[in-house]
Amino acid sequence: MVQTTPRAEKLATALLDAVRIAPQDWHRLKGNRRARALEQAAAALVYLLKENDAEALAHLQQAVGWLDRSISAPPCPTHHH
Secondary structure, eight states, X not given: OOOOOHHHHHHHHHHHHHHSOXXXXXXXXXXXXXXXXXXXXXXXXXXXXXXXXXXXXXXXXXXXXHHTTSOOOOOOTTSOO
């Protein structure tokens, strides 16, 4: 097994922080497939480095779903009638 380092985890976390959709951008980007896939893939990398394979897989599946259009953003709960 490849040994991960604290530096790798720190870099992956910094990447996730850099690509995470900020609350003020949520409505504008919630349906942006590339932005959502990027965020999910970065999160998967963090979990993979932390040896949490189940969470890494869940985030990778979400990333793929955004890219292959098998998932989409649910309606905003604050805007439903």
